[in-house]
Amino acid sequence: MSSIEIRLSGSGGQGLILAGIILAEAAILDGKNSVQSQSYGPEARGGSSKAEIIISDEYITYPKVLKPDILLTLAPSAYLWYKNDMKENGIIIIDESIIPNDEDAQKVIRLPIIKTAQEVIGRAFVANIISLGVIAELTNVVTKESLERAVLNRVPPATEEINKRALREGYNLVKMRGSEIWQKQMI
Amino acid sequence: MMPTVLMQGNEAVVEGAIAAGLKFYAGYPITPSTEIAELCAEKLPFVGGKFIQMEDEIASMAAVIGASLTGLKAMTATSGPGFSLKQENIGFAAMAEIPCVIVDVQRMGPSTGMPTSPAQGDVMQSRWGTHGDHPIIVLSPSSVKEAYYITIQAFNLSEKYRTPVILLMDEVIGHLREAVNLDEYKDVEIFERPMPQDKENYLPYQYIENGVAPLAPFGKGFRFHVTGLAHNEKGLPTNDPKVTEKLIKRLIGKIENNKKDIVMFEEKDTEGGDILLISFGSSARACEAAMQELKKEGIKVGLFKPITIWPFPDEKLREIYPRFKKVFVVEMNTGQLYYEVDRIIKGNTYVGKINKFNGEFLTPFDIVEKIKESF
Numbered sequence: 001m002s003s004i005e006i007r008l009s010g011s012g013g014q015g016l017i018l019a020g021i022i023l024a025e026a027a028i029l030d031g032k033n034s035v036q037s038q039s040y041g042p043e044a045r046g047g048s049s050k051a052e053i054i055i056s057d058e059y060i061t062y063p064k065v066l067k068p069d070i071l072l073t074l075a076p077s078a079y080l081w082y083k084n085d086m087k088e089n090g091i092i093i094i095d096e097s098i099i100p101n102d103e104d105a106q107k108v109i110r111l112p113i114i115k116t117a118q119e120v121i122g123r124a125f126v127a128n129i130i131s132l133g134v135i136a137e138l139t140n141v142v143t144k145e146s147l148e149r150a151v152l153n154r155v156p157p158a159t160e161e162i163n164k165r166a167l168r169e170g171y172n173l174v175k176m177r178g179s180e181i182w183q184k185q186m187i
Numbered sequence: 188m189m190p191t192v193l194m195q196g197n198e199a200v201v202e203g204a205i206a207a208g209l210k211f212y213a214g215y216p217i218t219p220s221t222e223i224a225e226l227c228a229e230k231l232p233f234v235g236g237k238f239i240q241m242e243d244e245i246a247s248m249a250a251v252i253g254a255s256l257t258g259l260k261a262m263t264a265t266s267g268p269g270f271s272l273k274q275e276n277i278g279f280a281a282m283a284e285i286p287c288v289i290v291d292v293q294r295m296g297p298s299t300g301m302p303t304s305p306a307q308g309d310v311m312q313s314r315w316g317t318h319g320d321h322p323i324i325v326l327s328p329s330s331v332k333e334a335y336y337i338t339i340q341a342f343n344l345s346e347k348y349r350t351p352v353i354l355l356m357d358e359v360i361g362h363l364r365e366a367v368n369l370d371e372y373k374d375v376e377i378f379e380r381p382m383p384q385d386k387e388n389y390l391p392y393q394y395i396e397n398g399v400a401p402l403a404p405f406g407k408g409f410r411f412h413v414t415g416l417a418h419n420e421k422g423l424p425t426n427d428p429k430v431t432e433k434l435i436k437r438l439i440g441k442i443e444n445n446k447k448d449i450v451m452f453e454e455k456d457t458e459g460g461d462i463l464l465i466s467f468g469s470s471a472r473a474c475e476a477a478m479q480e481l482k483k484e485g486i487k488v489g490l491f492k493p494i495t496i497w498p499f500p501d502e503k504l505r506e507i508y509p510r511f512k513k514v515f516v517v518e519m520n521t522g523q524l525y526y527e528v529d530r531i532i533k534g535n536t537y538v539g540k541i542n543k544f545n546g547e548f549l550t551p552f553d554i555v556e557k558i559k560e561s562f
Contacts, residue, residue: 035364036193036363036364037364038362062475062476064548066550
């Protein structure tokens with residue numbers, strides 16, 4: 001891994017910018033270099049939001065994502081906007097609520113991230129942490145140990161157990177799909 | 188050893204300011220500089236400092252000047268629309284020689300423009316935004332780590348030369364979070380304002396060639412006058428052409444004749460080649476990435492990055508540019524620093540422009556494409 005570009009996108013309020021910060025901090029705990037940036041419309045909630053992370057072993061020159069290796073999106077509009085920017089062999093992870101175009105159906109990894117947050121954990125706001133668990137299980141951009149430490153550094157103490165569970169549910173979503181997903185995993 | 192942490196550019200400005208001894212912040216929050224106000228409000232009380240949110244940008248600048256006159260290191264932060272409003276008082280600080288740091292986190296203009304979009308359109312405003320011939324120092328960092336260090340230098344230069352210093356940030360660097368380790372800066376020298384000694388014969392505007400007299404803090408028994416009018420060595424208004432000419436010469440000279448001490452820059456691969464890129468702030472990062480691409484294609488590219496934008500490091504540029512066939516000035520505006528570069532090169536080498544001014548961050552592709560077109 002020399003340099004990995006990751007884009008997290010969804011609706012404002014889904015916590016993906018915090019997820020981006022946590023992912024960048026996990027990379028630092030792994031002894032790597034990282035940058036994180038974000039963009040959002042003027043509205044704080046409901047509009048589209050985007051967090052970008054670059055993780056590298058070296059100095060990062062251009063600090064914004066140009067061609068993502070990994071795109072994770074929790075909102076249909078964000079999927080349509082960003083799906084064509086991908087690096088060749090890039091991984092697209094979308095929430096189950098998003099219906100991919102026919103030509104993409106074989107390429108994307110579709111997982112019930114929001115549903116797991118709502119129904120398994122009972123807290124919609126942990127969809128961002130489940131997303132991080134998915135990324136960590138699916139790729140080796142950060143170690144699970146550093147990710148867990150980075151999550152716990154950022155969340156309120158009272159929610160530590162819930163967030164740890166959210167990470168585990170994220171790992172499980174990928175494990176349950178097993179071989180089907182591993183064939184697609186390129187990084 | 189300090190740990191490596193993820194830090195935002197605007198946060199690095201606040202950390203740098205506090206390390207430099209910031210004790211007073213007055214401001215009126217505006218995107219994309221708001222985090223600076225927020226963090227000053229949070230952190231200043233813990234270092235014995237004061238934060239005040241004023242009714243507008245004009246009052247904020249006035250409060251900063253007042254605080255500095257009492258002996259405190261003072262700062263405000265804003266973006267284009269607020270920077271415009273502050274200009275009158277920045278001129279006052281320049282004329283009355285009151286140290287202060289003004290952070291302008293540039294966004295797309297003119298006017299209210301695009302509040303959350305990056306631009307570098309305030310290059311000329313940072314030099315000539317206020318009226319009259321006045322001295323100014325403008326510094327522009329291109330990474331989070333540099334934002335920390337350059338903020339300390341902004342305070343040092345401001346105190347040393349009794350002048351407003353503009354920290355010219357841009358939205359990209361202001362909002363970017365980067366892994367930084369500030370350990371190497373823990374012994375950086377902090378310049379403290381010298382205290383004058385003789386209360387009876389104190390001359391706050393004493394004629395010192397290329398220099399400044401120490402500024403006494405209000406309330407310590409030094410009697411003097413502060414005005415935006417042309418003034419004599421005591422600070423009293425004057426219409427005397429000789430006194431005025433001497434004053435203006437000294438004001439300009441204290442910066443122009445100390446350039447060696449003031450200018451900071453970085454150079455990369457400037458031994459010679461096909462193309463010299465000149466860029467600053469976040470655009471310089473796009474240049475660095477473009478250089479890697481162009482190198483793969485066998486094009487030899489160098490980068491000259493002024494950190495001090497004003498006064499421009501002209502001597503260094505004169506030394507470097509003859510080693511290259513062409514020069515391109517890369518910036519997120521329609522071409523502003525370009526004019527300064529063109530003035531220095533005087534037609535001796537081709538000087539081209541690579542610009543972006545649509546609210547999007549310049550990409551390495553933009554640069555690579557323009558350079559290939561030029562062959």
